[in-house]
Amino acid sequence: MEFRFDLAIKRASAAITKKVVGPRVKGLVVESETGLFVVDPEDEYGVGRKLRKSGRYGVEELKRITPLLTSESRVLIVGAHIGTLAIPASRHCHEVAAIEANPASFALLQMNIDLNRRHNCRPMHIAASDENGVLEFLLNRVNSGGSKRLPKVRKYMYYYDDPEVARVQCARLDDYLDGSKFDVVVMDIEGSEYHALKGMQNLLAGAKVLFVEFVPHHFRYVSDITVEQFLSVIAPHFNRLTIPSKGITVGADEFERILTVMFEQDDEDGDLKFEKV
Numbered sequence: 548m549e550f551r552f553d554l555a556i557k558r559a560s561a562a563i564t565k566k567v568v569g570p571r572v573k574g575l576v577v578e579s580e581t582g583l584f585v586v587d588p589e590d591e592y593g594v595g596r597k598l599r600k601s602g603r604y605g606v607e608e609l610k611r612i613t614p615l616l617t618s619e620s621r622v623l624i625v626g627a628h629i630g631t632l633a634i635p636a637s638r639h640c641h642e643v644a645a646i647e648a649n650p651a652s653f654a655l656l657q658m659n660i661d662l663n664r665r666h667n668c669r670p671m672h673i674a675a676s677d678e679n680g681v682l683e684f685l686l687n688r689v690n691s692g693g694s695k696r697l698p699k700v701r702k703y704m705y706y707y708d709d710p711e712v713a714r715v716q717c718a719r720l721d722d723y724l725d726g727s728k729f730d731v732v733v734m735d736i737e738g739s740e741y742h743a744l745k746g747m748q749n750l751l752a753g754a755k756v757l758f759v760e761f762v763p764h765h766f767r768y769v770s771d772i773t774v775e776q777f778l779s780v781i782a783p784h785f786n787r788l789t790i791p792s793k794g795i796t797v798g799a800d801e802f803e804r805i806l807t808v809m810f811e812q813d814d815e816d817g818d819l820k821f822e823k824v
Contacts, residue, residue: 572588573587573654574586574587574588574655574658575588575595575599576662577598577599577602578602579598579602579603579604579631580602580603580606581603581605581606581609581631581634581635582634582635582659582662582663583659583662583663584598584629584630584631584634584655584659584662585629585655585658585659585662586598586599586629586655587629587651587652587655587688587691589688589689589691590688590689590690590691590692591689591690592689592690592693593689593690593691593692593693594628594629594631594691594692595629595691598631604631605631605632608632608758608817608818609632609635609636611758611791611818611820612632612636612731612733612758613636613639615730615731615755615756616636616639616640616730616731617640618640618641619640619641620639620640620641620730620731621640621641621642621643621644621727621728621729621730621731622636622637622640622642622643622644622729622730622731622732622733623643623644623646623720623724623727623729623731623732623733623750623754624636624643624644624645624646624732624733624734625646625675625720625732625733625734625735625736625743626646626647626648626734626735626736626737627645627646627647627656627670628647628649628652628656628691628692628735629652629655629656629659629691630645630655630656630659630660630663630668630670632733633645633656633660633665633668634659634660634663634665634668637665637667637668638665640667641667642667642668642669643665643667643668643669644669644671644724644727644729645660645668645669645670645671646671646673646675646720647670647671647672648672648673648674648675648684648694648715648717648736649684649686649691649694649715650672650686650713650715651686651691652691652692652694653670653672656670657670671723672716673715673716673717673718673723674696674715674716674717674718674739675717675718675720675734675736675739675742675743675746675747676696676717676718676719676739676742676743676746677719677742677743677745677746678717678719678746679717679718679719679722679723680716680717681714681715681716681717682696682697682714682715682717683696683697683712683713683714684696684697684712684713684714684715685697685698685705685706685710685711685712686710686711686712686713687705687708687710688708688710689707689708690708692737693705693737694710694737695736695737695738695739695765695769696737696738696739696742696769696770697712698738698768698769699768699769699770699771700767700768700769700771702764702768704764705768705769718746719746719747720743720746720747720750721746721747721748721749721750722746724747724750727750728750728753728754729750729753729754730754730755730756731754731755731756731757731758732747732750732751732754732756732757732758733757733758733759734757734758734759734760735759735760735817736760737760737762737765737769738762738765738766738768738769738770739769739770740759740760740765740770740777741766741770741772741776741777741780742770744759744780744781745780748780748783748784751780751781751784751785752784754784754823755822755823756820756821756822756823757781757784757785757820757821757822758818758819758820758821759781759819759821760815760816760817760818760819761806761809761815761816761817761819762815762817763809763810763813763814763815764813766810774803774806774807774810775803777806778802778803778806781802781821782799782802784821784823785799785821785822785823786798786799786822786823786824787799787821787822787823787824788801788802788805788819788820788821788822789819789820789822790805790809790816790819790820791816791818791819791820792814792815792816793805793816
């Protein structure tokens with residue numbers, strides 16, 4: 548009940564903000580620690596609110612990634628949202644390819660790349676998947692970063708702001724980015740990770756590091772997959788795993804055991820780090 552009340556408050560706050568700024572205002576410019584960002588005024592539960600209130604978002608994630616980058620590095624970010632990681636990361640490497648499925652977030656991503664003059668950051672409007680075509684996609688407003696493929700199970704936490712259901716183009720990234728190679732892959736796509744990873748096995752074979760979100764309720768309700776399935780598209784390419792929230796690093800023989808425990812205990816981690824060593 549408390550969870551639902553909290554979401555209802557955020558939904559009401561978003562509506563008030565939208566009314567105050569006016570219906571024609573599509574974005575607010577925020578000066579953050581890592582650049583200038585246009586944010587959606589309705590984003591009262593995620594990135595937009597945090598940037599407006601504190602001027603910082605994703606700083607710890609950026610600190611984990613930048614030591615891996617050189618002037619020659621190529622980075623693939625799947626689920627770039629409005630660019631809060633892609634844009635600052637592009638200052639430390641040769642190129643960033645920024646994939647974003649939500650059309651509203653993609654428009655802000657393009658604006659933010661231009662605003663920060665990051666010519667080595669390439670935005671791409673596509674949903675990463677295990678097949679080429681079209682998929683149904685929830686366009687959340689109160690937390691646009693929570694937008695996702697149509698969940699297998701309809702849960703209130705995904706539908707509380709009455710999101711529009713859109714049809715977006717999807718593609719296997721091995722096909723869409725055929726011939727490309729990336730040193731570092733970062734993925735945060737709200738439950739579509741298994742499908743995206745399945746469609747990019749060639750890209751993963753050439754990558755040194757994969758950062759990926761681990762959220763048990765996304766496994767259960769969005770994609771309906773198991774830890775074993777999740778690892779089936781990762782373990783062939785990487786043999787070391789670091790779990791920041793636990794402060795531990797394990798070898799491939801421990802992947803399934805430790806992630807299964809986390810899954811059963813509903814423990815999340817936004818930044819699992821898989822490496823080749």
